[in-house]
Amino acid sequence: MAKSSRTPAQPAGLTEGFRELAAVVTGAGSGMGRATALALARHGLAVAVLDRNEEAAKATTDLIIGDGGRAHAYKVDVSRSREVDRAFAKIQKKLGPVGYLVNIAGIDELCPLEKITDEAWARMFSIAVNGCFYCCRAALPGMMERGFGSIVNMSSLHAVRGQAGRTHYAASKAAIMGLTKSLAREKAALGIRVNGVAPGPIDTPLWRSGRGGGALTKDIAERVKVIPLGRLGTAEEIAEIFVFLLSSHASYITGQIVTADGGEIMP
Numbered sequence: 467m468a469k470s471s472r473t474p475a476q477p478a479g480l481t482e483g484f485r486e487l488a489a490v491v492t493g494a495g496s497g498m499g500r501a502t503a504l505a506l507a508r509h510g511l512a513v514a515v516l517d518r519n520e521e522a523a524k525a526t527t528d529l530i531i532g533d534g535g536r537a538h539a540y541k542v543d544v545s546r547s548r549e550v551d552r553a554f555a556k557i558q559k560k561l562g563p564v565g566y567l568v569n570i571a572g573i574d575e576l577c578p579l580e581k582i583t584d585e586a587w588a589r590m591f592s593i594a595v596n597g598c599f600y601c602c603r604a605a606l607p608g609m610m611e612r613g614f615g616s617i618v619n620m621s622s623l624h625a626v627r628g629q630a631g632r633t634h635y636a637a638s639k640a641a642i643m644g645l646t647k648s649l650a651r652e653k654a655a656l657g658i659r660v661n662g663v664a665p666g667p668i669d670t671p672l673w674r675s676g677r678g679g680g681a682l683t684k685d686i687a688e689r690v691k692v693i694p695l696g697r698l699g700t701a702e703e704i705a706e707i708f709v710f711l712l713s714s715h716a717s718y719i720t721g722q723i724v725t726a727d728g729g730e731i732m733p
């Protein structure tokens with residue numbers, strides 16, 4: 467019998483729910499993107515690790531390869547359509563056809579609306595919304611040709627609930643919800659599912675960098691007061707939701723935004 471290229475420690479049956487197609491994860495150099503890339507690789511998928519931070523992307527790839535998985539790092543700024551298109555062309559050659567796309571790359575910024583500059587507003591949308599659009603556009607032709615694909619986009623609780631000081635951030639994440647639902651309707655008959663995840667506060671470098679330095683512990687204590695589960699979420703918990711939505715275990719789910727916020731809002 468041929469020897470598996472995956473680590474012997476790999477629990478049996480993990481490939482269940484996935485086809486032999488490559489996965490692309492944007493923002494995979496850190497936080498939830500990294501956790502999702504690692505989780506998908508553990509499920510046996512070859513993972514294209516996209517990030518504008520090349521070192522971070524390579525570090526994620528090293529972790530995956532060290533774990534016995536398959537991955538390749540691509541330095542891509544998702545807000546630049548040419549970079550995205552070039553990367554997808556390379557990915558198909560290196561890792562094979564792309565069946566799974568995870569759009570996670572994003573930034574955060576705290577700023578009252580009257581102080582948001584044109585450039586800051588445009589930057590927020592160009593990374594979150596344009597980046598998601600460019601990657602979906604690059605992945606779709608192959609998915610449509612094969613009649614199979616699964617896409618999951620990163621939104622945010624702030625898009626549902628609103629957040630003072632983050633109007634551009636929340637508006638961009640709400641745009642992602644509209645894109646997700648419309649694309650899900652547009653491509654459902656072609657075998658392509660499109661879903662989203664809207665996390666509450668997740669303990670990542672991005673979340674910490676947006677909060678109060680020395681006052682971080684106090685900030686966390688204040689924040690969790692309104693969370694019934696009483697804590698921040700972890701990147702690994704969110705990664706599991708991405709994996710589920712991408713997999714065939716979610717084969718009857720499309721156009722949905724899964725909120726993961728410790729119970730903060732219960733619509």
Ligand SMILES: NC(=O)c1ccc[n+]([C@@H]2O[C@H](COP(=O)([O-])OP(=O)(O)OC[C@H]3O[C@@H](n4cnc5c(N)ncnc54)[C@H](O)[C@@H]3O)[C@@H](O)[C@H]2O)c1
Pocket residue numbers: 492493494495496497498499516517518519522542543544545570571572573574593597620621622623664665666667668669670671672673
């Ligand atoms: N952390 C939270 O509480 C939280 C909650 C809801 C949604 N989100 C969203 O989840 C996503 C990931 O957040 P995180 O907390 O894991 O952040 P993170 O900073 O740990 O990771 C984000 C990654 O995206 C990359 N990135 C940023 N701009 C990019 C670009 N233009 N092109 C390619 N890569 C780019 C960064 O280099 C970084 O590696 C973001 O879209 C964020 O808005 C975060």
